[in-house]
Amino acid sequence: MSVLTLKHVNKYYKVAGNQPFQALKDVTVSFDKGELVAIIGESGSGKSTLMNLIGGLDSDFDGEILFNGQNLGTFKEADFVKYHKENVGFVFQSFNLISHLNLLDNVTMAMTLANTSKEERIKRAKEVLSDMGLSDHIYKKPDQISGGQKQRVAIARALVNDPDIIIADEPTGALDAETTEQVLEIITDIAKRGKLVVMVTHSAQVAGHCSRIVSIDNGSIVDDKRNSEPLIHEEVKSSQPAVGNKNLSFFSAIRLALLNMKEKLSRNLLVAVGSSIGIMSVILMLALGNGVKTYINDTMNSFVNPLVTEVRMPADTQGEEAGSDDQTSLEAMQRQQQMEMQSMLTADAPFQTENLDELAALPNVKSLEKGYSLLSFGANRVAYDENESMILTFATVSSNLNESNLTAGNWPEAGQIMLSQSVADELAEDSMIGRTVTLTLTLGEQVVSREFDVSGIFGSDSDAMSGMSAAYVTFEDLNDWYQAENMTLEPNVVFLLAETADDTESIKNKVKDMGYQGSAQEAMTNMFNEMLDVLTYVLAAVAGISLVVSAIMILVVLNISVVERTKEIGILKALGARKKDIRRIFVSEAFLIGLFSGVIGIAFAFGLGYGINQFSLNVFDVPIIQIANENIVMGLAISVVISMLASFLPSQRAAGLDPVESLRRE
Incomplete structure (x- = not known):
């Protein structure tokens, strides 16, 4: 059975005016193994069109093109891919080597596309290049070798996958006479190995080396002459293993991309x-x-003890309809921020006994400390001699304060007060430690004053928080003050001391789950964040x-x-x-x-x-x-x-x- 058979093949092109032009007309011909066929004809006669159809580069035709009994007209893309990888090799007049690849990579390209292992493709490519007399040039680029050597590389590339058909388009058209003879000898030897070699040529010299000459004119075969029987001496199959239906791997694609980018x-x-x-x-x-x-965050955290969790009562949300249908997430966020700001600027709700008991009973809580804190603008102040400073933050001293921020003096004891650096600077140019100041507070609806001795200074000029005016006294002193004014001091903040710093985070999460709020500092930090x-x-x-x-x-x-x-x-x-x-x-x-x-x-x-x-x-x-x-x-x-x-x-x-x-x- 013939290797390649064409039966009543017609090929049409669309030309100007959308009119069909018939490039091939009822072509019927068959080719066998070992034949060296020359297809000759004038320019425009249909030679290249026939070559493209035989090579599977063009699949739009009428009729049948049978390769080993399989009709190329019924091939899908995967079938043509397999046909190109395994069954047909091309040799072009202009060599068509990829300029940025060396000769070895040019020859291995077909096997690279077939995802053949690196060792196998290099071994096979070196063998074929050696057969072409190019062993000493395999790492050169195409522009570093002669035209004849380029054509031999192109032939090596066509042979490397051991195809059944070699299609050569004017393979000697760009070569001199001596090199032409060398290339023709190589091509003749290929046919003798049992390959079907089809050459498209204008050259009578080339045609004279062929065992068969097919003449084509105006799209039709006008002559089919045999000069000799097929040249096959012995069908030689390469040791190259079958390519199989593998495809280009991702890593091979990356390598090709790298070579092109280079x-x-x-x-x-x-x-x-x-x-x-x-x-x-x-x-x-x-x-x-x-x-x-x-x-x-680091600045805020530097002022607190990492073992302490500050807890406040939930903000008063009475009258808020958190689940109303017309509430959007943006509105909810705005209301939440307003409530947090309001809670920071007013005294928080006091803790009741049952609140204190359930907080003290939390796991990993070592002790519970009562406290009081108030943020205000203008209502509270500290005076010394004729100088006066407004107090933004008034609070009782607690274990939550970080000792590293005590820059002068000591923590306050009974009858003592601790001032922030900014307040001390407003009251006197030199040290305020040991001096007596007058603290004025608004307790409930009463404005009351009491004298305290300054025990220490909290914060320094280099601290980011030193500009916040603050004053601290002991919880016991503030409680005595309330009693003296016939009022009851109820803690509005408590501090839970943990065993370890790792326990602090779990305590904070549990407190939050119970509905309590964290510190005003945390709320402010979260808002900033x-x-x-x-x-x-x-x-x-x-x-x-x-x-x-x-x-x-x-x-x-x-x-x-x-x-x-x-x-x-x-x-x-x-x-x-x-x-x-x-x-x-x-x-x-x-x-x-x-x-x-x-x-x-x-x-x-x-x-x-x-x-x-x-x-x-x-x-x-x-x-x-x-x-x-x-x-x-x-x-x-x-x-x-x-x-x-x-x-x-x-x-x-x-x-x-x-x-x-x-x-x-x-």
Whole structure:
């Protein structure tokens, strides 16, 4: 049975005016193993069209083309891919070697597309290149060898998968006479090994070497002459294992993308650097938010004991309809913030005995301490001689206060008061320790005053909280004061002392689950954190606008790459690349651009962040940029995703290119 049979094959093209043009007319012919066939004819006679149909590059025809009894007209994409990988090899007039790959990679390309193991494909490629006399040139690029050597590389590439059919399009058209003879000897030897070799040529010299000459004119076969019987001496099968129906792997696609990016290194580097600016900006904005939040939280926490949990009664929500249908989440948030602010500026509800008992009974609570705290504007004040200072915070001293913030003197005892640094500075230029001041408070509806001796100063000029005016006395002194005014002091804040710092967090969670509130400081910190989060994300979103520009830039570059590599895409399809493989190569290139952009952006962010932190440390003694691990991961992920999204249209365009038209592109 013939290897290749054409039965009543007709081929039509659409020309101007949408009129059909018949390029092949009722072509019927068959070819056997070992034949060296020359297809000759004038330009436009239909030779190339016939070659493209036999090679499976063009599947739009009428009639039947049978390869070992299988009709190419019924092939699907997967069938053509297998046909190109295993059964047919191409040798082109202009060699069609991929310029940025060395000779070894050019020859192994067909096996790379078939996902053959690296060891197998290198071994086989070296064998074939050695047969072509190119052992000493395998790592050279195509532009480093002669035309005859290029053609031998093209022949090696066609033979490497041991196909049944070799199709050669003017294989000697670009060679001198001596080299032509050498190439023809190689091609004749291929036919003698049992391959069907079909050559399209204008040359009588080439046709004279063939065992059969098929003449075509105006789309029809006009002559079919045999010069000799098939040249087959012995059918030689390569030791090359069957390719199977494997396809290009992800890692092979990455390698091909890397080789192409290396060829256009300066351009791709500029694209990566340009894209990295957006990533750097987003990371820095998020890092700035992290730094500010960390600074605020650390400053707030530095004033409290990590073993102590401050507890307040729930805010009065009477009259609030939290579950009403017309309540939106935004309105709920606003009301919650208003209640928190109101609770910070007024005395909290007092604890009852049953509240104290259930809090003291919580697991891991070592002891419970009663306290009193009040925030006010203008109602409370401290006076010394003729100087006076308003008190924003008045509270009883407790174990919640951090001893490291006691910068002068001692904690207050009976008849003593502790002042913040800002209050002490307003009352006197020198030390206030040991001096007697007058504290005026509004207790209920009464305005009362009492004298205290200053025992210590809380906070320092370098502390961020030192500007907050505050005064502290013992709970016992305040209770005596209330009794002296015929009033009862009820604690509005309690402090739960834990065994260890690890227990503090669990106690806070349990207290919250029971419906109690945390400290005013925590509420204020949470409010600041929420505002900082919103501001950080807004700044990051603004910085992220540059990512859109990056995506457009990558889109443009990949489109240019498709145009530049149109012929390469045609070669890959002729070697058995699927549409999916072509897409994968371009998407891999975009992936690498995104990966490199992300890495460069992260490096820039660390470098710029280091410079900013050096400045802020010198000026504010605070590192303001803090790049978290999640910021790094997110920046890298965003860079890769944006690049891959930008590659969608170019990769689709590349995959959809017609191989026949692509191979014609110069």
